[in-house]
Amino acid sequence: NSATTSSYNKGRGPRVKLRTTWSLRPCVSTCRWTHTKEKGKPLMLNPRTNKGMAFSLQERQILGIHGLLPPKVETQDLQAMRFQNNLKKMTDPLEKYIYLMGIQERNERLFYRVLMEDIEELMPIVYTPTVGLACTQYGHIFRRPKGLFISILDKGHIRSILDNWPETNVSAVVVTDGERILGLGDLGVYGMGIPVGKLCLYTACAGIRPEKCLPVVIDVGTDNETLLKDPLYMGLYQKRDRSQAYDDLIDEFMEAVVEKYGQDTLIQFEDFGNHNAFRFLRKYREKYCTFNDDIQGTASVALAGLLAAQRAVGKPITEHRVLFLGAGEAALGIANLIVMAMMEKGMTQAEARKKIWMFDKYGLLVNGRREEMDSNQEAFVHDSPGNVQSFLDAVNIIKPTAIIGVSGAGRLFTHDVLKAMGTLNERPIIFALSNPTNKAECTAEEAYTLTNGKCLFASGSPFGPVTMGDGRVFTPGQGNNAYIFPGVALAVILSGVRHISDTVFLEAAKALAEQLTDKELEEGRLYPPLSNIREVSVQMAVKLVEYVYAKGMAFRYPEPMDKKGFVRATVWNTNYDSFLPDTYDWPGVSYSPKSN
Template sequence: MLSRLRTSWSLRPCVSVCRWAHTKEKGRPLMLNPRTNKGMAFTLQERQILGIHGMLPPKVESQDLQAMRFQKNLKKMTDPLQKYIYLMGIQERNERLFYRVLMEDIEELMPIVYTPTVGLACTQYGHIFRRPKGLFISILDRGHIRSILDNWPATNVAAVVVTDGERILGLGDLGCYGMAIPVGKLCLYTACAGIRPEKCLPVVLDVGTDNETLLKDPFYMGLYQRRDRSQAYNDLIDEFMEAVVEKYGQDTLIQFEDFGNHNAFRFLRKYREKYCTFNDDIQGTASVALAGLLAAQRAIGKPLTEHRVLFLGAGEAALGIANLIVMAMMELGLTQAEAREKIWMYDAHGLLVKDREHKTDANQELFVHDSPGNVQTFLDAVNTIKPTAIIGVAGAGRLFTNDVIKAMGSLNERPIIFALSNPTNKAECTAEEAYTITDGRCLFASGSPFGPVTLSDGRAFIPGQGNNVYIFPGVAMAVILSGVRHICDTVFLEASKSLAEQLTDKELAEGRLYPPLANIREVSLQIAVKVMEFVYAKGMAFRYPEPLDKNGFVRATAFNTDYDSLLPDTYDWPGVSFSPIN
């Protein structure tokens, strides 16, 4: 339905507190378009002039009352997937109301529209399908991607989130069911950083799937074929990137999301100097994890350069975090080689060491060390390497066992334990396990949300959630507003610093390593300002004139949920005579 609706928007200055939004739509199409629909908040004048009088009950409702209704209905629901379906239904009908509800209760609803519930929504996508969102481009569409982009109704897209569905969270290959991930990410672009929703485009590239269950599922909505790994796949990605830039401009932000490890790294290397692009699984994860370590060093009083980090997992997340830690250590005075010596990795085949049977790939080679001795298990690795921090990004479940956590507690007065794998059932340990076994001494962060933990002696801790949402909306807002054409890793280093600086001493004492998610809007806007200042200072920005008051500029630009007036801009011509002048 959305693709058939044509809307012409242009904001005009208004001398009163209202805002006008010009629309050529009238009647029922106006109410079916989530961008213009206000539900029962249309005024009597709007209903009469726009041709919808009589199509609504006579009552005129405020957005406050509408939001209260939806929040009340949400609280009646206990099943997260049911809540997800209900929320997405609001988005399909009334966009501003959806963001009002989401932003007012972001801490409660983020686990619904984002991880972990979005993972469940992906697995059930064909079974809960109501209305299509975003663009579905298949490998059969090669040679015609530009014409498909032309079908998208918005012409001023500034941010694209794209996935090929091969590695959705910790759930694996979900093919075109992965669309829920770009949709969810872009919801948070708007809710957290104020990027206007009409400027956002979610895309799934359907190249098939190797998921046997989906290939046998009659409700699967993608191509019933094995994942294409031929040159045709590379050609599809090339054509897509070229078509996006040709259609929307050279500074269009293209975020890669949930690609397989091998493709994620090679596409980042291939495109980062040619397009305005980043990979959230590599760079966003790295930035938020580094921010957690920077916060932890405040609690411990030990500089980052004195830490040893052991990763469980050696894929794109681990390598992204490791490389950004190296950059941060180098900024503090270590050489690159010295910094890399402090980082170890353990994957499904054991410790990354020279001459092990299972070969490492080129991306992992930077963190391959001489063997420290006989290491057969992850627990052996902890006891041998004696890390100050362990970071889990393997997506393999509870591998931070009680013995591993005990070992970290015996080796360190304040052990750093990051169980970052998503969704919740893939986390390496729970917050309760980490705090209980270390007697509350650990500095803990997780990828999925965990509730507060109270120990037997009454001490309470609020675990930090090392969620990429702290980073990617603010970075994206800054990049879009600054006209950045190539995003370097130093941008994510600056974002890490900004995030860590926003954590108060009181929050740190509560066990947090990140500001409360309830403050995510303010956190994201401050990151956007800091990154804007950085990219202009370093000559990375191409949008001029440069805003002098970047804080004011970011906040004035951010999307808000108030309804616009859809009435024509009527006015008088005072003092005008239509009689001939004698």
């Protein structure tokens, strides 16, 4: 049959012409075209290249997977519908998390397609609050490792561990040491769920290519006795190392990352303990391209909520008094960014700081308090305003226009506190930002009901719409860091920023607040709908790229003239890549999808 020519179509796509010189079964190993390094079964087992039943007939034949799949060729639309239908049948959030992570492990583009199409419903699954539960159960639901695990025992060999990561072009790293996971405390190596979840949102919310993202957990032990007694725990069975060896390990990690991936590689610190979070931010921010999301990202999203609220209240931010419940890294980050915003409006730093009060587990931060205070808190220590024995006393004496909960201690915005805020203010601002949901300072329903619908409310975890007795419906805003860090990361990566200034997060807050419409504000929202977060993040990135180039903070040249087009052109999408070239030729077979 050496002179035979045949056509094969049968309604399954473009006609394929095969001109044979010996056989219609050529060896794939002789293929001259190398679009992908993998062929056959390995290509289907790689989530980056797997398309499941969406491989076309021609791809199946050329790539050596014909017969390894059922004969039907499916569209991505049909695949997505199958997974969405399965998700709807599930009621347990942890079951949904495991199912979604399973999709990610098998077919990455389909995972992001499903996530992005229902981001408002699924973000609480892949991120807070469900990711917190997944972290506590990490060793019990473990299926396949994700990211890099670096332990204190690897000191001196971190670069070689990075070399084991298969991707060579990483632009963003999210790292945790697991000491302060959400409001759940020290989870050690189980904290890996957090950087994995964060980087999912890098891609889903801002279109950063997933292969450019690297999640890392630094395991130096854990002080969680429950984990140390758990036979399924997957980390080091030792108390957390707090010696100089810990600092040396982090130093080596930072140096290894920039040595391997470049000095403009973004390194996001996530869920470190308060003390380490602040000192590492001070230590590294002028040496590396780094930020701490718990300090700076939380600050930016909270400030954006305040900037949106001032439109409803009708008074500038300089006229607000803010009382924090909690005085840790989140509270201090928000407070310092509020001070920056007030100073931008003409106040001095000292005047702005006097507008901000903090209440922690020992009481109000005031001069002469017997309990030890962190040096980071000193800027917000004031003279005692009176006899303050409780948070309710602080509200009644200080008369704040806004209370912000970041304590992680649960329902401490009591009914009396909420009623007092409603009495003291025409439009009280109430932010219950602690995560996960059971750590929130109050629910949305409590806030709206006990202030008679007057409050401007935001939470860290999602709450559904609240219907008042008179029929009014309020849609609470979710002060989720996901509104900030993906857009900031996209702008930083694209513009080659070397050091991330706090002013970047101030500009991010303003860019987010500007995108809230008057109609959304009337509905009770302080943030745009999460369903629109991809567009929100892209627009924020455009604003930030313009800002960093204008301020001389960008190092990627030549500077793009059309910055909107530049940003949008880089955004990754979930469409499947084709494995077929325009023309294809190997000994004995010629193929052209354009031929009839």
